[in-house]
Amino acid sequence: MSYTSEKYVSLPYIQVRHKSIIFYTLPVNRDYSTNKHMLAPTYAGKVTSGNQKRIKKSVDILLQLSPPRWIENPITMRREIHTLSFVTLTIPAKERHIEANEGHKLLLAPWILKMRRKHNMSTYLWKAEFQRNGQLHYHITTPTWLHYQYIKDEWNNLLSQNGMLVNWFKDHPTKMPNSTDVHKVYKIDCIQAYLQKELCKSTQNKQTSGKIWDCSMNLKKYKHFSTIEPSSLHITDKSATIKICDKCSMLFHPNPSSLLPDITQAQYSKHIQTIREYKEILPQPKTTKIKKQSNTKVKR
Secondary structure, three states: EEEEEEOEEEEEEEEEOEEEEEEEEEEOOOOOOHHHHHOOOOOOOOHHHHHHHHHHHHOOOOOOHHOOOEEOOOOOOOOOEEEEEEEEEEEEOOOOOOOHHHHHHHHHHHHHHHHHHHHHHOOOOEEEEEEEOOOOOOOEOOOOOEEEHHHHHHHHHHHOOOOHHHHHHOHHHOOOOEEEEEEEEEOOHHHHHHHHHHHOOOOOOOOEEEEEEEHHHHHHHHOEEEEEEEOOOOOOOOHHHHEEOOOOOOEEOHHHHOOOOOOHHHHHHHHHHHOOOOOOOOOOOOOOOOOOOOOOOOOO
16 A cells, blocks of 8 residues: 655555565655765775675575576586585785785686686676785685686686796696685575675775675666565465564565566566576777788888
């Protein structure tokens, strides 16, 4: 039901999340263009309150895009269930320590670009962290299946190109470092709690400058599926629980989209499919221009 007063009119809405449906009212003519958290510096080297909201939203949508599915492992040629890949990229401890902005420019951004071009990694979320020794490392979560050898080869090549394996090769002349790790995510509920906790940490072991987290453009561009509250929901089992808050109500369910009416469920599926199929324009590879030789003869 809508609420009417002299100042504003509000309508009831629902928002579908990974494991819940949020019920809330929204004023019709309210201006949202002056949110204070949007005025904070974009790359301040720390996670602001506004960043925390965006991270939680991105994690939730990432999980909605990543249901368990059957894939064919190109290495073993066997079918297996896959949800998410959790990748860790590290720099050897004895190499020079770099700031987040330098690490992103020289290492992470080129690595992500290679994964996007060669392995179709179109959806991802990453966070930069510093180990206790002060060395930078990255965590990347993606629904794309990635073989550990692809990850390791591309990352070690970038480390070598940027002089980040000099001290390593002094101690190990014929061996590349084990600088990467990748794990399949089995319990998706656990990874949601872990990602939201780790990515939203406002402090680091070391103060830095530059970008410390980011995600793919489809997770940035799109929001949760929201619509005017339908007249009824298909709540037919006892697995749904309700929590009443001051400004909203939350209905928790293992598969919240299944509670929606058929028409609303089709709209939700279309919304998720649009996010999943969004194609970000890749930058063109840099090409070196060959100078044409002049045919004019020099007078002597």
